[in-house]
Amino acid sequence: MKPIRLLPVLAGAALLSGCISFGEDPPESLLSLTPATSANAGSGTTATRESALALVEFEAPQRLDVTRVPVQITDSSVAYVENAVWVEKPARLFRRLIAETIRAGSGRVVIDGDDPGAMAATRLHGTLRDFGFDARTGEAVVAIDMTRSGDGSQVTTRRFEARIPGVVPEAGPVGIALNQGANQVAGEIAAWVNAS
Template identity: 55%
Template sequence: MIRKALIAATFAAALSGCVSLGPKVPDTLLSLTATRTAAAGTGTSGTYGTALVVLEPTAEQRLAVTRVPVQIDDANVAYLKKTMWVERPSRLFQRLLAETIRARGNRLVIENDPGASGTQLSGRLLDMGYDARTRMAVVRYDAIRETAGRVETRRFESTVPVTDAEAKYVGPALNEAANAVASQVADWVA
Protein backbone atom coordinates (compact mmCIF):
# COMPACT_ATOMS: atom_id res chain seq x y z
CA MET A 1 0.00 0.00 0.00
CA ILE A 2 2.77 2.42 0.96
CA ARG A 3 4.70 1.44 -2.14
CA LYS A 4 1.71 2.30 -4.41
CA ALA A 5 1.30 5.69 -2.69
CA LEU A 6 5.03 6.42 -3.10
CA ILE A 7 4.92 5.50 -6.79
CA ALA A 8 1.83 7.68 -7.34
CA ALA A 9 3.47 10.61 -5.54
CA THR A 10 6.68 10.24 -7.59
CA PHE A 11 4.66 10.03 -10.81
CA ALA A 12 2.64 13.14 -9.88
CA ALA A 13 5.80 15.11 -9.06
CA ALA A 14 7.41 14.13 -12.36
CA LEU A 15 4.28 15.00 -14.30
CA SER A 16 3.87 18.42 -12.64
CA GLY A 17 7.01 19.65 -14.41
CA CYS A 18 5.48 18.77 -17.78
CA VAL A 19 1.95 20.08 -17.40
CA SER A 20 0.92 23.72 -17.56
CA LEU A 21 -2.53 24.53 -16.25
CA GLY A 22 -2.68 28.02 -17.77
CA PRO A 23 -0.90 30.44 -20.06
CA LYS A 24 2.49 31.80 -19.07
CA VAL A 25 2.07 34.98 -17.04
CA PRO A 26 3.55 37.95 -18.93
CA ASP A 27 6.26 40.13 -17.40
CA THR A 28 3.87 43.09 -17.17
CA LEU A 29 0.11 43.41 -16.60
CA LEU A 30 -1.34 46.84 -17.45
CA SER A 31 -4.38 48.53 -15.95
CA LEU A 32 -5.88 52.02 -16.02
CA THR A 33 -5.91 54.23 -12.95
CA ALA A 34 -8.12 57.31 -12.75
CA THR A 35 -6.29 60.57 -12.03
CA ARG A 36 -9.58 61.98 -10.71
CA THR A 37 -11.38 59.87 -8.15
CA ALA A 38 -14.27 60.42 -5.79
CA ALA A 39 -13.07 60.95 -2.23
CA ALA A 40 -13.85 58.29 0.36
CA GLY A 41 -17.12 58.97 2.12
CA THR A 42 -18.58 61.07 -0.68
CA GLY A 43 -21.67 60.01 -2.53
CA THR A 44 -24.44 61.12 -4.80
CA SER A 45 -28.09 60.29 -4.98
CA GLY A 46 -30.83 60.52 -7.51
CA THR A 47 -33.27 58.45 -9.47
CA TYR A 48 -32.78 56.08 -12.35
CA GLY A 49 -34.41 58.76 -14.48
CA THR A 50 -31.67 61.32 -13.72
CA ALA A 51 -28.72 58.92 -13.50
CA LEU A 52 -25.96 58.62 -16.07
CA VAL A 53 -25.51 54.99 -17.11
CA VAL A 54 -22.01 54.27 -18.40
CA LEU A 55 -22.04 51.16 -20.59
CA GLU A 56 -19.02 49.16 -21.71
CA PRO A 57 -17.99 50.37 -25.16
CA THR A 58 -17.87 47.96 -28.05
CA ALA A 59 -14.51 47.26 -29.66
CA GLU A 60 -13.22 45.44 -32.69
CA GLN A 61 -11.45 42.13 -32.19
CA ARG A 62 -7.91 43.56 -32.01
CA LEU A 63 -9.04 45.44 -28.87
CA ALA A 64 -11.39 42.76 -27.53
CA VAL A 65 -8.43 40.78 -26.17
CA THR A 66 -6.08 41.38 -23.27
CA ARG A 67 -3.04 41.94 -25.46
CA VAL A 68 -1.77 45.47 -26.17
CA PRO A 69 -2.01 46.27 -29.91
CA VAL A 70 0.86 47.84 -31.83
CA GLN A 71 -0.17 49.39 -35.16
CA ILE A 72 2.75 48.68 -37.51
CA ASP A 73 1.20 50.24 -40.64
CA ASP A 74 -2.29 50.78 -42.04
CA ALA A 75 -2.90 47.03 -42.45
CA ASN A 76 -0.67 45.28 -39.91
CA VAL A 77 -1.08 44.89 -36.18
CA ALA A 78 1.29 43.19 -33.76
CA TYR A 79 1.10 42.96 -29.98
CA LEU A 80 3.46 44.36 -27.37
CA LYS A 81 5.80 41.61 -26.18
CA LYS A 82 5.51 40.25 -22.66
CA THR A 83 2.65 42.64 -21.83
CA MET A 84 -1.08 42.20 -21.31
CA TRP A 85 -4.03 44.12 -19.90
CA VAL A 86 -5.45 42.78 -16.63
CA GLU A 87 -8.81 42.55 -18.45
CA ARG A 88 -10.40 43.70 -21.72
CA PRO A 89 -9.42 47.32 -22.55
CA SER A 90 -13.06 48.27 -23.17
CA ARG A 91 -14.01 47.22 -19.62
CA LEU A 92 -11.02 49.06 -18.14
CA PHE A 93 -11.95 52.18 -20.08
CA GLN A 94 -15.58 51.97 -18.95
CA ARG A 95 -14.51 51.88 -15.29
CA LEU A 96 -12.08 54.77 -15.80
CA LEU A 97 -14.76 56.81 -17.55
CA ALA A 98 -17.35 56.16 -14.84
CA GLU A 99 -14.90 57.04 -12.05
CA THR A 100 -13.80 60.25 -13.79
CA ILE A 101 -17.41 61.39 -14.20
CA ARG A 102 -18.30 60.25 -10.65
CA ALA A 103 -15.38 62.29 -9.24
CA ARG A 104 -17.07 65.49 -10.37
CA GLY A 105 -19.79 64.70 -7.84
CA ASN A 106 -22.67 66.39 -9.63
CA ARG A 107 -24.66 63.34 -10.78
CA LEU A 108 -25.45 59.75 -9.99
CA VAL A 109 -23.30 57.43 -12.14
CA ILE A 110 -24.26 53.78 -12.66
CA GLU A 111 -22.28 51.20 -14.61
CA ASN A 112 -23.78 48.54 -16.91
CA ASP A 113 -27.49 48.95 -16.23
CA PRO A 114 -29.03 49.31 -19.69
CA GLY A 115 -32.51 49.14 -18.14
CA ALA A 116 -32.07 52.45 -16.29
CA SER A 117 -34.13 55.22 -17.86
CA GLY A 118 -31.59 58.04 -17.41
CA THR A 119 -28.97 59.26 -19.84
CA GLN A 120 -26.98 56.42 -21.36
CA LEU A 121 -23.35 56.81 -22.37
CA SER A 122 -22.18 54.12 -24.73
CA GLY A 123 -19.86 54.07 -27.68
CA ARG A 124 -17.07 52.34 -29.46
CA LEU A 125 -13.45 52.14 -28.35
CA LEU A 126 -11.63 52.61 -31.64
CA ASP A 127 -8.06 52.50 -30.39
CA MET A 128 -6.15 51.94 -27.19
CA GLY A 129 -2.64 50.92 -28.09
CA TYR A 130 0.72 51.95 -29.44
CA ASP A 131 1.26 53.36 -32.94
CA ALA A 132 4.76 52.39 -34.09
CA ARG A 133 4.63 54.84 -37.03
CA THR A 134 4.23 57.91 -34.82
CA ARG A 135 5.69 56.45 -31.58
CA MET A 136 2.53 57.49 -29.74
CA ALA A 137 0.14 55.86 -27.32
CA VAL A 138 -3.31 56.41 -28.82
CA VAL A 139 -6.75 56.31 -27.22
CA ARG A 140 -9.71 57.04 -29.50
CA TYR A 141 -13.36 56.74 -28.46
CA ASP A 142 -16.61 57.43 -30.31
CA ALA A 143 -19.11 58.35 -27.60
CA ILE A 144 -22.88 58.06 -27.91
CA ARG A 145 -25.05 59.96 -25.42
CA GLU A 146 -28.76 59.12 -25.44
CA THR A 147 -31.26 61.08 -23.36
CA ALA A 148 -35.02 60.67 -23.73
CA GLY A 149 -34.75 59.52 -27.34
CA ARG A 150 -32.28 62.25 -28.35
CA VAL A 151 -28.93 60.88 -29.54
CA GLU A 152 -25.63 62.76 -29.80
CA THR A 153 -22.25 61.44 -30.86
CA ARG A 154 -18.75 62.82 -30.54
CA ARG A 155 -15.25 61.47 -31.17
CA PHE A 156 -12.58 61.93 -28.52
CA GLU A 157 -8.88 61.26 -28.91
CA SER A 158 -5.63 61.70 -27.05
CA THR A 159 -2.07 60.80 -28.02
CA VAL A 160 0.99 60.72 -25.77
CA PRO A 161 4.58 60.37 -27.02
CA VAL A 162 6.34 57.12 -26.06
CA THR A 163 10.11 56.81 -25.70
CA ASP A 164 10.33 53.15 -26.65
CA ALA A 165 7.93 50.31 -27.41
CA GLU A 166 8.28 48.71 -23.99
CA ALA A 167 5.65 48.20 -21.32
CA LYS A 168 7.39 50.54 -18.87
CA TYR A 169 6.84 53.41 -21.34
CA VAL A 170 3.69 52.36 -23.19
CA GLY A 171 1.65 51.57 -20.05
CA PRO A 172 1.94 55.01 -18.38
CA ALA A 173 1.41 56.75 -21.73
CA LEU A 174 -1.80 54.77 -22.37
CA ASN A 175 -3.00 55.58 -18.84
CA GLU A 176 -2.34 59.30 -19.45
CA ALA A 177 -4.10 59.25 -22.83
CA ALA A 178 -7.10 57.31 -21.46
CA ASN A 179 -7.45 59.78 -18.57
CA ALA A 180 -7.34 62.71 -21.01
CA VAL A 181 -10.13 61.16 -23.09
CA ALA A 182 -12.18 60.35 -19.98
CA SER A 183 -11.83 63.95 -18.81
CA GLN A 184 -12.97 65.26 -22.21
CA VAL A 185 -16.00 62.96 -22.13
CA ALA A 186 -16.80 64.00 -18.55
CA ASP A 187 -16.82 67.66 -19.68
CA TRP A 188 -19.14 66.74 -22.56
CA VAL A 189 -21.70 64.88 -20.43
CA ALA A 190 -21.64 67.37 -17.52
Template identity: 45%
Template sequence: MTKIALARNAVTGLAIRPLVLAAPLAVLALSGCVSIGAGKPPRALLDLTPTAQVKAGATSTGQYDTAIAVLEPAADQKLAVTRVPVQVNATTVAYLKDATWIERPTRLFQHLLTETLRARGGHLVLEGDIGTAQTQLGGRLLDMGYDAPSQSVVVRFEAVKTGRDGAVSTRRFEDVVPGVSAEAEPVAAALNEAANKVAGEVADWVG
Protein backbone atom coordinates in the same frame (compact mmCIF):
# COMPACT_ATOMS: atom_id res chain seq x y z
CA MET B 1 14.86 46.40 -31.63
CA THR B 2 11.37 46.97 -30.21
CA LYS B 3 9.87 44.36 -27.91
CA ILE B 4 6.78 43.50 -29.91
CA ALA B 5 5.67 39.89 -29.64
CA LEU B 6 5.18 38.53 -33.16
CA ALA B 7 4.64 35.18 -34.87
CA ARG B 8 6.16 34.36 -38.27
CA ASN B 9 3.86 34.57 -41.33
CA ALA B 10 5.05 31.95 -43.80
CA VAL B 11 3.47 33.61 -46.83
CA THR B 12 4.64 37.19 -46.52
CA GLY B 13 7.63 36.79 -44.25
CA LEU B 14 6.15 39.46 -41.96
CA ALA B 15 6.08 38.76 -38.24
CA ILE B 16 2.47 38.84 -37.10
CA ARG B 17 0.82 37.56 -33.94
CA PRO B 18 -2.67 36.21 -34.66
CA LEU B 19 -5.65 37.86 -32.97
CA VAL B 20 -6.46 35.33 -30.25
CA LEU B 21 -8.51 35.56 -27.08
CA ALA B 22 -6.27 35.80 -24.01
CA ALA B 23 -7.48 34.62 -20.63
CA PRO B 24 -8.41 37.39 -18.16
CA LEU B 25 -5.56 38.00 -15.75
CA ALA B 26 -5.33 39.91 -12.62
CA VAL B 27 -2.00 45.31 -12.54
CA LEU B 28 1.45 45.85 -11.76
CA ALA B 29 4.71 44.00 -12.27
CA LEU B 30 4.74 40.47 -10.88
CA SER B 31 7.53 38.89 -8.93
CA GLY B 32 9.28 36.03 -10.66
CA CYS B 33 8.42 33.77 -7.74
CA VAL B 34 4.67 34.20 -8.16
CA SER B 35 2.81 31.79 -10.41
CA ILE B 36 -0.87 30.88 -10.42
CA GLY B 37 -1.75 27.74 -12.33
CA ALA B 38 0.17 26.34 -15.26
CA GLY B 39 2.33 28.35 -17.60
CA LYS B 40 4.62 31.32 -17.11
CA PRO B 41 2.89 34.43 -15.71
CA PRO B 42 3.14 37.68 -17.69
CA ARG B 43 5.85 40.12 -16.62
CA ALA B 44 3.35 42.96 -16.25
CA LEU B 45 -0.39 43.35 -15.78
CA LEU B 46 -1.83 46.70 -16.86
CA ASP B 47 -4.73 48.74 -15.49
CA LEU B 48 -6.18 52.23 -15.91
CA THR B 49 -6.03 54.41 -12.79
CA PRO B 50 -8.34 57.45 -12.73
CA THR B 51 -6.64 60.74 -11.95
CA ALA B 52 -10.02 62.09 -10.78
CA GLN B 53 -11.43 59.89 -8.03
CA VAL B 54 -14.39 60.03 -5.69
CA LYS B 55 -13.29 60.53 -2.08
CA ALA B 56 -13.98 57.80 0.44
CA GLY B 57 -17.29 58.31 2.18
CA ALA B 58 -18.76 60.45 -0.60
CA THR B 59 -22.38 59.72 -1.48
CA SER B 60 -24.57 60.44 -4.45
CA THR B 61 -28.34 60.20 -4.67
CA GLY B 62 -30.94 60.80 -7.33
CA GLN B 63 -33.67 59.27 -9.42
CA TYR B 64 -33.18 56.69 -12.14
CA ASP B 65 -34.82 58.97 -14.67
CA THR B 66 -32.20 61.68 -14.09
CA ALA B 67 -29.20 59.36 -13.77
CA ILE B 68 -26.47 58.77 -16.33
CA ALA B 69 -25.78 55.14 -17.22
CA VAL B 70 -22.27 54.47 -18.56
CA LEU B 71 -22.26 51.50 -20.94
CA GLU B 72 -19.34 49.33 -21.96
CA PRO B 73 -18.12 50.59 -25.35
CA ALA B 74 -18.14 48.36 -28.40
CA ALA B 75 -14.80 47.59 -30.04
CA ASP B 76 -13.17 45.71 -32.89
CA GLN B 77 -11.63 42.29 -32.27
CA LYS B 78 -8.14 43.74 -31.66
CA LEU B 79 -9.49 45.35 -28.48
CA ALA B 80 -11.68 42.41 -27.47
CA VAL B 81 -8.69 40.68 -25.83
CA THR B 82 -6.49 41.46 -22.84
CA ARG B 83 -3.40 42.24 -24.94
CA VAL B 84 -2.09 45.67 -25.97
CA PRO B 85 -2.43 46.05 -29.76
CA VAL B 86 0.45 47.40 -31.81
CA GLN B 87 -0.30 48.94 -35.21
CA VAL B 88 2.73 47.81 -37.23
CA ASN B 89 1.52 49.39 -40.46
CA ALA B 90 -1.77 50.23 -42.17
CA THR B 91 -2.79 46.56 -42.48
CA THR B 92 -0.85 44.69 -39.78
CA VAL B 93 -1.60 44.45 -36.06
CA ALA B 94 0.63 42.73 -33.51
CA TYR B 95 0.65 42.66 -29.69
CA LEU B 96 3.07 44.19 -27.23
CA LYS B 97 5.40 41.73 -25.57
CA ASP B 98 5.11 41.14 -21.81
CA ALA B 99 2.02 43.35 -21.40
CA THR B 100 -1.43 42.07 -20.48
CA TRP B 101 -4.46 44.03 -19.34
CA ILE B 102 -6.08 43.04 -16.05
CA GLU B 103 -9.43 43.06 -17.92
CA ARG B 104 -10.54 43.71 -21.47
CA PRO B 105 -9.81 47.34 -22.47
CA THR B 106 -13.46 48.24 -23.09
CA ARG B 107 -14.36 47.35 -19.51
CA LEU B 108 -11.37 49.25 -18.13
CA PHE B 109 -12.34 52.35 -20.09
CA GLN B 110 -15.96 52.03 -18.89
CA HIS B 111 -14.74 51.93 -15.26
CA LEU B 112 -12.46 54.92 -15.85
CA LEU B 113 -15.19 56.98 -17.50
CA THR B 114 -17.67 56.15 -14.74
CA GLU B 115 -15.25 57.20 -11.99
CA THR B 116 -14.31 60.39 -13.84
CA LEU B 117 -17.96 61.39 -14.23
CA ARG B 118 -18.70 60.60 -10.58
CA ALA B 119 -15.74 62.69 -9.45
CA ARG B 120 -17.07 65.68 -11.37
CA GLY B 121 -20.33 65.53 -9.36
CA GLY B 122 -23.66 66.96 -10.41
CA HIS B 123 -25.11 63.65 -11.58
CA LEU B 124 -26.02 60.26 -10.24
CA VAL B 125 -23.75 58.07 -12.37
CA LEU B 126 -24.45 54.35 -12.72
CA GLU B 127 -22.41 51.73 -14.50
CA GLY B 128 -24.02 49.27 -16.87
CA ASP B 129 -27.18 48.99 -18.92
CA ILE B 130 -29.68 50.55 -16.50
CA GLY B 131 -32.84 50.56 -18.59
CA THR B 132 -34.62 53.20 -16.51
CA ALA B 133 -31.80 55.74 -16.79
CA GLN B 134 -32.92 58.37 -19.29
CA THR B 135 -29.37 59.45 -20.20
CA GLN B 136 -27.03 56.78 -21.50
CA LEU B 137 -23.39 57.17 -22.47
CA GLY B 138 -21.82 54.55 -24.67
CA GLY B 139 -20.01 54.42 -27.97
CA ARG B 140 -17.09 52.64 -29.58
CA LEU B 141 -13.50 52.36 -28.39
CA LEU B 142 -11.70 52.75 -31.69
CA ASP B 143 -8.13 52.49 -30.44
CA MET B 144 -6.24 52.03 -27.19
CA GLY B 145 -2.80 50.83 -28.10
CA TYR B 146 0.61 51.56 -29.59
CA ASP B 147 1.42 52.92 -33.05
CA ALA B 148 4.82 51.56 -34.06
CA PRO B 149 5.60 53.86 -37.05
CA SER B 150 5.14 57.03 -34.95
CA GLN B 151 6.23 55.46 -31.63
CA SER B 152 3.09 56.86 -30.05
CA VAL B 153 0.31 55.69 -27.78
CA VAL B 154 -3.20 56.40 -29.11
CA VAL B 155 -6.57 56.39 -27.33
CA ARG B 156 -9.54 57.12 -29.59
CA PHE B 157 -13.19 56.97 -28.50
CA GLU B 158 -16.40 57.62 -30.44
CA ALA B 159 -18.90 58.68 -27.76
CA VAL B 160 -22.65 58.27 -28.18
CA LYS B 161 -24.96 60.03 -25.74
CA THR B 162 -28.71 59.44 -25.62
CA GLY B 163 -30.48 62.21 -23.75
CA ARG B 164 -33.63 62.26 -21.64
CA ASP B 165 -35.62 63.59 -24.60
CA GLY B 166 -34.42 60.75 -26.83
CA ALA B 167 -31.98 62.95 -28.76
CA VAL B 168 -28.74 61.24 -29.77
CA SER B 169 -25.39 63.05 -29.91
CA THR B 170 -22.00 61.73 -31.01
CA ARG B 171 -18.48 63.08 -30.74
CA ARG B 172 -15.04 61.63 -31.37
CA PHE B 173 -12.30 62.08 -28.77
CA GLU B 174 -8.62 61.32 -29.18
CA ASP B 175 -5.35 61.75 -27.34
CA VAL B 176 -1.87 60.85 -28.60
CA VAL B 177 1.27 60.56 -26.47
CA PRO B 178 4.38 60.63 -28.70
CA GLY B 179 7.92 59.44 -28.08
CA VAL B 180 7.05 56.21 -26.24
CA SER B 181 9.31 53.17 -26.49
CA ALA B 182 7.63 49.85 -27.28
CA GLU B 183 7.99 48.38 -23.79
CA ALA B 184 5.32 47.46 -21.29
CA GLU B 185 6.09 50.03 -18.57
CA PRO B 186 6.29 53.23 -20.67
CA VAL B 187 3.38 52.15 -22.86
CA ALA B 188 1.23 51.45 -19.78
CA ALA B 189 1.98 54.88 -18.30
CA ALA B 190 1.24 56.63 -21.59
CA LEU B 191 -2.01 54.70 -22.11
CA ASN B 192 -3.15 55.67 -18.62
CA GLU B 193 -2.34 59.33 -19.32
CA ALA B 194 -4.14 59.34 -22.67
CA ALA B 195 -7.20 57.45 -21.42
CA ASN B 196 -7.62 59.88 -18.51
CA LYS B 197 -7.33 62.83 -20.88
CA VAL B 198 -10.04 61.40 -23.12
CA ALA B 199 -12.28 60.52 -20.15
CA GLY B 200 -11.97 64.06 -18.83
CA GLU B 201 -12.93 65.54 -22.20
CA VAL B 202 -15.93 63.21 -22.43
CA ALA B 203 -17.02 64.27 -18.93
CA ASP B 204 -16.78 67.95 -19.98
CA TRP B 205 -18.89 67.17 -23.04
CA VAL B 206 -21.56 65.37 -21.02
CA GLY B 207 -21.71 68.33 -18.65
Protein backbone atom coordinates in the same frame (compact mmCIF):
# COMPACT_ATOMS: atom_id res chain seq x y z
CA MET C 1 7.24 -0.67 4.55
CA LYS C 2 5.09 2.45 3.92
CA PRO C 3 8.01 4.54 2.59
CA ILE C 4 8.79 1.78 0.07
CA ARG C 5 5.17 1.69 -1.22
CA LEU C 6 5.13 5.47 -1.70
CA LEU C 7 8.33 5.46 -3.75
CA PRO C 8 6.70 4.23 -7.03
CA VAL C 9 3.83 6.73 -6.60
CA LEU C 10 6.23 9.63 -6.04
CA ALA C 11 8.39 8.57 -8.98
CA GLY C 12 5.31 8.38 -11.23
CA ALA C 13 4.15 11.83 -10.10
CA ALA C 14 7.59 13.28 -10.81
CA LEU C 15 7.60 11.83 -14.33
CA LEU C 16 4.04 13.04 -14.98
CA SER C 17 4.83 16.58 -13.83
CA GLY C 18 7.25 16.95 -16.74
CA CYS C 19 4.38 16.22 -19.18
CA ILE C 20 1.78 18.59 -17.74
CA SER C 21 1.71 22.22 -18.78
CA PHE C 22 -0.52 24.83 -17.17
CA GLY C 23 -0.03 27.40 -19.95
CA GLU C 24 2.47 30.18 -20.47
CA ASP C 25 4.28 31.79 -17.59
CA PRO C 26 2.26 34.78 -16.39
CA PRO C 27 3.70 38.25 -17.02
CA GLU C 28 5.59 39.92 -14.18
CA SER C 29 2.76 42.42 -13.76
CA LEU C 30 -0.61 43.28 -15.30
CA LEU C 31 -1.70 46.64 -16.66
CA SER C 32 -4.70 48.57 -15.38
CA LEU C 33 -6.17 52.07 -15.62
CA THR C 34 -6.10 54.41 -12.64
CA PRO C 35 -8.35 57.49 -12.57
CA ALA C 36 -6.59 60.84 -12.14
CA THR C 37 -9.55 61.97 -10.00
CA SER C 38 -11.82 59.88 -7.81
CA ALA C 39 -14.89 60.52 -5.71
CA ASN C 40 -14.09 60.74 -1.99
CA ALA C 41 -14.70 57.69 0.17
CA GLY C 42 -18.09 57.86 1.82
CA SER C 43 -19.40 60.36 -0.71
CA GLY C 44 -22.79 59.72 -2.20
CA THR C 45 -25.64 61.48 -3.88
CA THR C 46 -29.20 60.95 -4.98
CA ALA C 47 -30.72 61.69 -8.34
CA THR C 48 -33.89 61.63 -10.32
CA ARG C 49 -34.28 59.54 -13.41
CA GLU C 50 -33.65 62.68 -15.48
CA SER C 51 -30.36 63.61 -13.79
CA ALA C 52 -28.83 60.12 -13.49
CA LEU C 53 -26.39 58.87 -16.13
CA ALA C 54 -25.91 55.25 -17.18
CA LEU C 55 -22.79 54.00 -18.97
CA VAL C 56 -23.71 50.90 -20.92
CA GLU C 57 -21.26 48.27 -22.11
CA PHE C 58 -18.68 49.61 -24.55
CA GLU C 59 -17.91 47.89 -27.84
CA ALA C 60 -14.51 47.20 -29.36
CA PRO C 61 -13.21 45.63 -32.58
CA GLN C 62 -11.63 42.19 -32.23
CA ARG C 63 -8.03 43.49 -32.16
CA LEU C 64 -8.96 45.51 -29.01
CA ASP C 65 -11.36 42.97 -27.50
CA VAL C 66 -8.46 41.09 -25.89
CA THR C 67 -6.26 41.63 -22.83
CA ARG C 68 -3.17 42.36 -24.93
CA VAL C 69 -1.91 45.76 -26.16
CA PRO C 70 -1.97 46.08 -29.96
CA VAL C 71 0.83 47.63 -32.01
CA GLN C 72 -0.11 49.10 -35.38
CA ILE C 73 2.91 48.19 -37.53
CA THR C 74 1.54 49.30 -40.91
CA ASP C 75 -1.92 50.29 -42.15
CA SER C 76 -2.80 46.61 -42.45
CA SER C 77 -0.50 44.87 -39.97
CA VAL C 78 -0.97 44.50 -36.21
CA ALA C 79 1.22 42.86 -33.56
CA TYR C 80 1.08 42.98 -29.74
CA VAL C 81 3.44 44.48 -27.17
CA GLU C 82 5.45 41.71 -25.53
CA ASN C 83 4.46 41.01 -21.89
CA ALA C 84 1.85 43.82 -21.91
CA VAL C 85 -1.34 42.27 -20.55
CA TRP C 86 -4.39 44.08 -19.12
CA VAL C 87 -6.07 42.78 -15.97
CA GLU C 88 -9.25 42.64 -18.08
CA LYS C 89 -10.39 43.85 -21.48
CA PRO C 90 -9.62 47.55 -22.01
CA ALA C 91 -13.19 48.51 -22.98
CA ARG C 92 -14.38 47.53 -19.48
CA LEU C 93 -11.46 49.24 -17.76
CA PHE C 94 -11.98 52.41 -19.78
CA ARG C 95 -15.75 52.49 -19.13
CA ARG C 96 -15.12 52.37 -15.37
CA LEU C 97 -12.46 55.08 -15.64
CA ILE C 98 -14.88 57.37 -17.51
CA ALA C 99 -17.65 56.67 -14.99
CA GLU C 100 -15.37 57.54 -12.07
CA THR C 101 -14.10 60.71 -13.80
CA ILE C 102 -17.66 61.94 -14.43
CA ARG C 103 -18.73 61.02 -10.88
CA ALA C 104 -15.74 62.80 -9.30
CA GLY C 105 -16.09 65.93 -11.42
CA SER C 106 -19.81 66.45 -11.14
CA GLY C 107 -21.11 64.61 -8.08
CA ARG C 108 -23.67 63.15 -10.47
CA VAL C 109 -25.16 59.70 -10.00
CA VAL C 110 -23.36 57.51 -12.53
CA ILE C 111 -24.45 53.94 -13.06
CA ASP C 112 -21.59 51.90 -14.50
CA GLY C 113 -22.96 48.95 -16.41
CA ASP C 114 -26.24 47.88 -17.93
CA ASP C 115 -28.32 47.51 -14.77
CA PRO C 116 -31.93 46.95 -15.87
CA GLY C 117 -33.17 48.14 -12.47
CA ALA C 118 -31.52 51.55 -12.86
CA MET C 119 -33.74 53.89 -14.81
CA ALA C 120 -31.44 56.67 -16.00
CA ALA C 121 -32.82 58.93 -18.71
CA THR C 122 -29.37 59.71 -20.12
CA ARG C 123 -27.28 56.86 -21.45
CA LEU C 124 -23.69 56.96 -22.61
CA HIS C 125 -22.33 54.34 -24.98
CA GLY C 126 -18.84 54.01 -26.42
CA THR C 127 -17.10 52.22 -29.27
CA LEU C 128 -13.37 51.90 -28.73
CA ARG C 129 -11.50 52.76 -31.94
CA ASP C 130 -7.91 52.56 -30.74
CA PHE C 131 -6.23 51.66 -27.47
CA GLY C 132 -2.63 50.74 -28.19
CA PHE C 133 0.70 51.73 -29.65
CA ASP C 134 1.34 53.14 -33.13
CA ALA C 135 4.81 51.99 -34.24
CA ARG C 136 4.70 54.35 -37.25
CA THR C 137 4.63 57.45 -35.03
CA GLY C 138 5.94 56.15 -31.68
CA GLU C 139 2.71 57.19 -29.95
CA ALA C 140 0.28 55.59 -27.53
CA VAL C 141 -3.19 56.19 -28.95
CA VAL C 142 -6.58 56.25 -27.23
CA ALA C 143 -9.60 56.87 -29.46
CA ILE C 144 -13.29 56.32 -28.79
CA ASP C 145 -16.61 57.26 -30.37
CA MET C 146 -19.17 58.26 -27.74
CA THR C 147 -22.95 58.37 -28.12
CA ARG C 148 -25.18 60.19 -25.64
CA SER C 149 -28.92 59.58 -25.74
CA GLY C 150 -31.70 60.86 -23.56
CA ASP C 151 -35.48 60.96 -23.41
CA GLY C 152 -37.07 61.52 -26.77
CA SER C 153 -35.26 61.16 -30.06
CA GLN C 154 -32.16 63.30 -29.51
CA VAL C 155 -28.85 61.47 -29.91
CA THR C 156 -25.43 63.17 -29.83
CA THR C 157 -22.15 61.62 -30.93
CA ARG C 158 -18.54 62.73 -30.69
CA ARG C 159 -15.11 61.20 -31.29
CA PHE C 160 -12.41 61.69 -28.65
CA GLU C 161 -8.73 60.99 -29.14
CA ALA C 162 -5.44 61.39 -27.26
CA ARG C 163 -1.95 60.71 -28.61
CA ILE C 164 1.00 60.46 -26.24
CA PRO C 165 4.30 60.84 -28.18
CA GLY C 166 7.78 59.51 -27.48
CA VAL C 167 6.72 56.15 -26.05
CA VAL C 168 9.05 53.16 -25.98
CA PRO C 169 7.23 50.02 -27.21
CA GLU C 170 7.61 48.10 -23.94
CA ALA C 171 4.96 47.03 -21.44
CA GLY C 172 5.78 49.56 -18.70
CA PRO C 173 6.06 52.75 -20.80
CA VAL C 174 3.11 51.83 -23.02
CA GLY C 175 0.92 51.10 -19.98
CA ILE C 176 1.80 54.45 -18.38
CA ALA C 177 1.16 56.34 -21.63
CA LEU C 178 -2.18 54.62 -22.25
CA ASN C 179 -3.26 55.44 -18.68
CA GLN C 180 -2.33 59.08 -19.31
CA GLY C 181 -4.20 59.15 -22.63
CA ALA C 182 -7.23 57.42 -21.15
CA ASN C 183 -7.43 59.98 -18.33
CA GLN C 184 -7.10 62.84 -20.82
CA VAL C 185 -9.97 61.46 -22.92
CA ALA C 186 -12.07 60.67 -19.83
CA GLY C 187 -11.71 64.30 -18.70
CA GLU C 188 -12.85 65.55 -22.11
CA ILE C 189 -15.82 63.17 -22.09
CA ALA C 190 -16.77 64.30 -18.57
CA ALA C 191 -16.68 67.96 -19.67
CA TRP C 192 -18.81 67.11 -22.73
CA VAL C 193 -21.39 65.25 -20.65
CA ASN C 194 -21.53 67.80 -17.83
CA ALA C 195 -21.90 70.71 -20.26
CA SER C 196 -25.24 69.37 -21.45
